[in-house]
Amino acid sequence: MRKFWIVFLHTYLSRVKTKGYIISSAIFLLIICGIFYVPDIIERFSGDSEDPVVAVIDETENQQLYEALSTSADGYQPMLFDGNEEEAKQAVENEEYEGLLVLSQSEQNLPQAVFYGMQLMNSTSDDIEAQLQQIKVAQAATQAGVDEATIQEIYTPVSFEREALDKEAKTEEELAGSYGLVYILVFALYMSVIVYGMMIATDITNEKSSRVMEILISSSSPVGQMFAKILAIGMMGLTQVALITVAVYTMIQIRGEELGGGFIDFIGIANASPVTLTFALIFFILGYFLYATICAGLGSVVSRMEDVQQLVSPVIFLVMGAFFLSIYGLSSPDSPIIVVASYIPFFTPMIMFLRIGMLGVPAWEIALSIAILVAAILLIAWVAAKVYRGGVLMYGKGGSFKQLKEALKLSGNIKK
């Protein structure tokens, strides 16, 4: 057991001290701090420019359309143009105006317009179109003899409220909170499996290709070393997660007041219940162990760095599958595919957490999926340990799955 901690500490410290780790952690922290200043930055950019000016040529009687537009204009400034259409277009091309709006009356006596801008994609023209639409409806209604009050009534949105009868169902606030959290966790799990899983596999292959492995495994049991490494790199991942959590918490303390509730809600942490957060941690750790153990077993059978990628790629595809499935699941967490997937151990950490976060899932379902997941981890750890014992003594080329079989065979010859 002492040697287990020696390997653990050595792996952990030698990883944490590397430039790569320090730099990547620093970048993460910078990005997080940056996110909290995004609203400020957006404001600075948009605050600088004034509303764009649009030249208007109104061909209607008494320029009544222009009057109607300018009283309710928002986000742009209409300005009557003194001159003909050609001159106005020239002015737009000279960038004196954002665009040219030619207003006229249709045969039915309803407003119609042509917008000349430099590009077709133009947010100002969308604003104008929406505004004209309202003016048109109002005019058409008046023509049909409907009074103002009725029109107001027509435009009022329907009153529609959702009430969940299931006691375990999430409230709207909780849902908003867990949506962000589920998204973050699913993404974090996806990233850490790929980054840390790969790290474990390459770490082991490295020791094999440098041939130091033979000395290591003659000093202490190989299986103990494998688990020490998995734990050490997991710990290193958790260190990074802890750093990020502290950074987010600090930033909320500093910036929370200024940014107001909306922004924090958007990240989704403020409203997440402690239960959801606990499940996030549980599934993160279990998911990590599941995939890390597979990677350790695979890393032990190859002896060249080039072969690691090849052998680990099916695992990466599996994680990607889980990731895309959960993106789908975010929009329909109650679909049968998602329910079934939440019991498949490779998908459980992401999908079951998604279901817990988005819906009320009965306790027995959660317990069952965790039980299956833990059983799968134990089974995989047992197989990986067997593969590892044989794998570390194998030196051949190629990263095929035939190697796994060979490692298992050789493992039968090895001391337990």
Add this chain to the structure above:
Amino acid sequence: MLELKDVTKRFGSHTAVDQLTLSIPEGEIFGFLGANGAGKTTTFRMILNLLENTEGEIFWQGKKITYDQSNEIGYLPEERGLYPKLTVKDQLVYLAKLRGMAKADSVKALKRWLERFNITEYENKKVEELSKGNQQKIQFISAVLHNPRLLILDEPFSGLDPVNVEMLKQAVIELKQAGTSIIFSSHRMEHVEELCRFLCIMKHGSPVVEGDLVEIKRSFRKKNIIIAADYDLTFLKETAGVVKYQETQQGCKLQIASSEDAETVWRQLTEKGFVRKFEVEEPTLNDIFIEKAGESYA
């Protein structure tokens, strides 16, 4: 004392080591020889707990060998391996820790060894920056740093220049004098002759020669004769009892079936004329090795 009793190792239908019984006395250097693929590395791996023996038992100091005793064992594998990115010091301290040595002790010991091998300036250099010969010295230190009672050296001198070979050889002899049991494997027979009192030659997984080097030589009936003469000696090829004839600068070297045949050769020679040199020699270990481990080795 290390004892192997009827140790057998099979990989599927292939038998790598067959009924091997050996005892390696304390404070001795035991030569463990054999052609490539004779089962040497497999035997080492069984002693080191890396492989489970199919049959038989291995005892160290009277106890069955397990990972509990790994602190008392040092290993220099034939395939050298160190962490290329770690410094000499970090590397040696870590490996010594894995053998149960406290950090302070290992730092002291490694300074002593670096000094002894004249490489103190590399203490904080990465291993990959070192020359091959110096890496080899570090590898040797990693095997002996924790004062093992049992030391397995697999080809310890390969790739070293004569000065460094001498330096490491002295270190090995001192370790032996300090009471370490050493298993020494090499293809260089002159090193084995120089260092080992007991030895064993493996062939196809079982020993073909085993015991005290002096007795092995004595019981090997074939002898060598060195002859220097100024006339053609090729007629000796036909002489009864001559097994091998090899021309040399001065005359020839003969291998004869037994010492009695030396007389026949002598009589035939004196009939021909003056002999400047006639010397009957004990066989070299090289002769014995080629004879016993032969065939597959040539």
